[in-house]
Amino acid sequence: MELLRRKIENEGIVLSDGVLKVDSFLNHQIDPELMKEIGLEFAERFKNEGITKIVTIESSGIPPAVMAALELGVKVIFARKKKSLTLTDNLLVSTVYSFTKQEENTISVSHQFLDETDNVLIIDDFLANGEAAKGLIDIVKQSGASVIGIGIVIEKSFQKGAAELKELGYRVESLARIASLVDGKVNFVEELEEVTS
């Protein structure tokens, strides 16, 4: 997705060989026009898959997930990283380690909104080691629903998550794929389909 790659090139800040900061449009400040385009792109890629629900995780996954859901005509469920007084019944839980926050979170989704009739698209902002995606897959499976695919805004292809998920048989659609972060520069994975898009 060319618009997203340009945005990453122009506004992304390479903090280290492993960490890309995109706080100006995705992780702190949000660019709603870009989110809309991202939502349209996910919807286009999954429109024939009979998606009935989108599952994401708070907080940065929510804007792209909501925009994709609007386009696909389905609802979004965002996994909570913390207990809430109002989220108590019939919880599906899993555990996710966050490298950027250096902590382990118990994530939870109410079983009420997800069951074996659902075809789920998982959406998240970043895919690195795949911790969050695997936690969400675990929760969707516990509910009896099917994981149809995983939509990622920015994939760090040099980390193991994408490869592992594909090996497990999941369809992973990443809108920007980063081959490396070296000397402060973002290098994208070169792909035929990306060259023509």
Add this chain to the structure above:
Amino acid sequence: MELLRRKIENEGIVLSDGVLKVDSFLNHQIDPELMKEIGLEFAERFKNEGITKIVTIESSGIPPAVMAALELGVKVIFARKKKSLTLTDNLLVSTVYSFTKQEENTISVSHQFLDETDNVLIIDDFLANGEAAKGLIDIVKQSGASVIGIGIVIEKSFQKGAAELKELGYRVESLARIASLVDGKVNFVEELEEVTS
């Protein structure tokens, strides 16, 4: 906003005289069509105010804020409740007590995205005692920007937040105003302008 009131009547669960659970469309599962309508309504109410930024707080404030921002042609900044490895520089911070989570959060916004030229619309999902709104106002003021108004999806008018904010001189626009939660029933504030909308 009639659509929202119907949704609250049909899907809201009164957990106690103080707590309304709307997990099916706002706080856990998100209804993107409703969020779009909510965004349109906020945009309509503030379209002539020269808004340059919307500020909200993770997580449930994000969908209505992004939809309003899309319509107003501005960006959203969501305050973080936790430190992140990538959110470190030049932080504006405040403290917010959450009754529903029973904990105190240090919320933070990067000064980089907010300055004295900005006219800010604050958006949040609920207004009860006004803790979150006051924390966001504090942060916006620290940045030198102006608070033009506060847009709330659901106001619990029987709690002190709305009255206090109005006394402080802020324009508060709440799309649904709840007079009481009694015996499991939601009673809305009757208003002339709501009767005709």
